[in-house]
Amino acid sequence: MSNVGLRIFPNISRPHQALIEGFSGIPVANIADNMNRTSCMDAKIRPINDVPLLGPAFTVKVRPGDNLMLHRALDLAKAGDILVVDAQGDLSNAIMGELMALWAKQRGIGGLIIDGAIRDLGALKKMALPIYAAGVTPAGPYKDGPGEINVAVACGGVVVQPGDIIVGDEDGIVVINPRDAEELLEKSRSKSRAESQVMQEIANLSWDRTWVERDLANRGAVVEKEKRNFPRVAINEPVEILLKEAEQPIEATAINISALGILLQSEAELELNSLFRLHLPKQLGEMHVEARVIWRQKHYFGCDFVDLSAELRGTLEDVVSAYLWLELAQ
Known part of the structure; x- marks a missing residue:
């Protein structure tokens, strides 16, 4: 018998660890560029510290301001899992703080993404556990439910499924469907190699910039001859x-x-x-x-x-x- 809104699916399919680890060190921006700039969580989801994030999604849906189901997810998730928490962006109550983060770290959880508020910011900044959140407040959570574990959630404007590959750095977070991961990994590596080449060209002033004028001309840009140097x-x-x-x-x-x-x-x-x-x-x-x-x-x-x-x-x-x-x- 199902109880929609108050369900737990403890078992999920995770991508092969080698596939996940392939994205290690690749900038999130390079991955997103190869996804046509899609699947990035919006800018309100910011890193609390500078620890990079990588792993499979273990999704949690909670009622705004309530963390009962997040507590259960902390006990169920496996080492390396990324807890992706849909708290509907509510910032009225923090749904996680230092104690829960310490428990997550002790259990080997790979990181947490909270589309909602957290607290104990000073301690979380120093912790060697990647944490992202939409805001900070000292107001604590309720523990009444309802909520669900390992269902599709919306986090930072992106739908996240259990087992999706999550990559995060200082720019933000990108969500990867495992079915697309192998092809995307190769494209992202190629993008990184191409950027390394551009950096060398910048260093020796040989970066080809002719495409800028060409694209502007194709869009009908007009270069006026009049000198514009008249401050007011x-x-x-x-x-x-x-x-x-x-x-x-x-x-x-x-x-x-x-x-x-x-x-x-x-x-x-x-x-x-x-x-x-x-x-x-x-x-x-x-x-x-x-x-x-x-x-x-x-x-x-x-x-x-x-x-x-x-x-x-x-x-x-x-x-x-x-x-x-x-x-x-x-």
């Missing part, structure tokens, strides 16, 4: 707008400026694309320039400078540089 600085300085139809200059505040344009705040009624003269005071180069409104929002006007001479542009560049130095000095 905040200034908040008074300026004067000179309109032909106005008898007196109109006061405005220059919010920021570059060698290409200026952002103004003013009560003036300036229309889009309208041209006007602008008087910049001594601290901005003491000059008159022509500007065009390219956008407006309430009393703010974004303006481009029009037909600047090389001399005026040079002066504006000097002004911008001076303000940049002031910003850096503050």
Whole structure:
């Protein structure tokens, strides 16, 4: 008689140890690259220490905040097994701490992955047992159940079956179906060899980078010839707008400026694309320039400078540089 949600399957099929050990030392990233970037647990599942993880999955499903079934799994798992615990990502209660980790280590368990919270972080960091978790909290667990052992679980966004090969390093965790493992192992080894070759090419500056431009060209990327080197600085300085139809200059505040344009705040009624003269005071180069409104929002006007001479542009560049130095000095 079955009792879904409160079941234990103590016996699982494990891959040959030689196949599992073949993945030892291969970066998780290289393995994942050969799986089309799939089957990686998401970034919230982080290593607690720097001990690499490798072994067959011994899966545990628990109610969030409850560790009764995890306790049983610690007694049933065999040496080298990786306990993969689906706690539904809940971080309200830690479902494992130092004592349980010590028991796991004494029994030779290969590591633990908790899609939930743990505690006793300081002790776990020092322990020679690979542990991954989604978070840390001092709040302890309940021991009421329900839960299941060795059923399909979801951990870090990946479905894990009992007996799957689990590989973990500082980047994260990848899950391997044993049926795919032999082919994947050879591809991963080849990938590692290729990266070693690239590192040698980087060291002697011979790394072929032509594919970058080629791929960008195939995607329609356009290389513009215009030089883009116009930093913009905040200034908040008074300026004067000179309109032909106005008898007196109109006061405005220059919010920021570059060698290409200026952002103004003013009560003036300036229309889009309208041209006007602008008087910049001594601290901005003491000059008159022509500007065009390219956008407006309430009393703010974004303006481009029009037909600047090389001399005026040079002066504006000097002004911008001076303000940049002031910003850096503050």
